[in-house]
Amino acid sequence: MDNIARVNTLAGEPCDMSTWDAGNCPVRDVMNQIAGKWSTLLLEALAQRPYRFGELRRLVPDISQRMLTQTLRDLQRDGYIDRQVFPTKPPSVEYRMTDLGHSLFAPLSKVLAWAGENHAAVKAARAKYDASELG
Amino acid sequence: MDNIARVNTLAGEPCDMSTWDAGNCPVRDVMNQIAGKWSTLLLEALAQRPYRFGELRRLVPDISQRMLTQTLRDLQRDGYIDRQVFPTKPPSVEYRMTDLGHSLFAPLSKVLAWAGENHAAVKAARAKYDASELG
């Protein structure tokens, strides 16, 4: 049963789950950040061009300022985006994707494209599941 | 400023954010499911071979039964995995990735590979950010 104690072999270093150190798995450590509700959405916007705080807020109308601030900070902390403050008269802040961010977005955009292409299939699966649960 | 009201152009159907219907964006609808804390981990395991409930629980020791049940159900609802009950004497349940799941995992595995390759860079960015915040 050795195969039970080993996973993530696709990601270079396999993670030995039997002697598990939760902060040691690259997949979990990286994915748990970009997996947030708003992260991919902001990365998608910032992959196209730099945005200012207020622009992003208008771009994603149903994000709260609190979550926008926090998500941007998390993305900045992981090195995906840069934050630059301009000392204008109402001070403005620009967020810009870094090289690391772009290198992440290359594979990530493929997943996003998949989502667009297969949205109908997913919705169909959902409808089918929900219908069968009612019977 | 028309560019402000439009995003997600990479994903086929662009989402018009000015007349926003939250359930209408493929990217958000699909990503919000696979973006969970445990989803990618379980998809990674099930991409390799089918697993039973207890196997998955041992594979990911720090997931609670409650979240394992719920995450598997969500993945099943979206059509990524199939759940098959065998009427054995302690009844056993097998989870198996569907074709839709595999087609999603193809691009997703590239992101997972990126995570493995760039984990060091992300950790370095984090350390740098944390150090600069203390100063």
Place this chain on the structure above:
DNA sequence: ATTGTTGGTCTCAAAAAGAGACTAGCACTA
């Protein structure tokens, strides 16, 4: 008769997310 194994559910506490008020400095307006 007790223990273990199966795949869960249930309850309760903790953590995370969302809603909305509040801040401060400056510009424009009345």
Place this chain on the structure above:
DNA sequence: TAGTGCTAGTCTCTTTTTGAGACCAACAAT
């Protein structure tokens, strides 16, 4: 000069999500 709005946030409060752990029923082996 007082009022309004813009900037990029923070603070507090409520709701939702997640986590920890007890509990369940059927059967098998001890």
